[in-house]
Amino acid sequence: QVQLVESGGGLVQAGGSLRLSCAASGSGRTFGSYAMGWFRQAPGKEREFVAAITWTGGRTYYADSVKGRFTISRDNAKNTVYLQMNSLKPEDTAAYYCAAAERNGLRTNQDDYDYWGQGTQVTVSS
Numbered sequence: 355q356v357q358l359v360e361s362g363g364g365l366v367q368a369g370g371s372l373r374l375s376c377a378a379s380g381s382g383r384t385f386g387s388y389a390m391g392w393f394r395q396a397p398g399k400e401r402e403f404v405a406a407i408t409w410t411g412g413r414t415y416y417a418d419s420v421k422g423r424f425t426i427s428r429d430n431a432k433n434t435v436y437l438q439m440n441s442l443k444p445e446d447t448a449a450y451y452c453a454a455a456e457r458n459g460l461r462t463n464q465d466d467y468d469y470w471g472q473g474t475q476v477t478v479s480s
Contacts, residue, residue, distance in 0.1 A: 356379070356388065357380040358377070358454060359377050359472070360450065360471045361375050361377070361474060362474060364477070365479065367479050368442060368478055368480050372439045372442065373437070374436065374439065374474060374476075376434060376435045376437075376452030377432075378433045378435075379433065385434075387456075388455060389406065389458050390407050390454055391406040391407070391454075392405045392406075392453075393450070393453060394451065395449050396448040403417050403462040403463075403464070404416070404424065404450070405417070405425075405437060406462060407426045407428055419445075423440050423441045424438065424440070425437070425438040437452075442478045444480045446476060446478050447477050447478050451472075452471045455468055456468050
């Protein structure tokens with residue numbers, strides 16, 4: 355079983371940037387054998403897909419709402435996945451969660467993920 359811990363959230367003005375990190379630990383499998391994803395949940399709304407990345411980082415996929423503004427990446431040597439968020443908007447305000455899937459692929463459905471972090475809050479002021 356893998357433990358995921360997000361960090362890097364905070365309060366930022368519209369148009370600003372943040373980089374979220376998700377550190378993995380505790381698994382008998384190598385970090386590079388997990389497909390990773392980022393999801394977010396705003397107050398009163400369902401959790402939604404944000405971005406996904408394959409085992410080696412060779413392929414990525416984004417929700418339309420963040421395409422061109424957010425970038426997902428990973429450093430398998432550091433057991434960490436990142437979400438660089440630029441040109442932030444108030445509607446990006448949410449708790450952001452990273453997730454790990456034991457099967458490879460670009461997974462947008464949260465049911466396809468096996469492990470979840472506790473989340474980090476991102477608040478974008480107008």
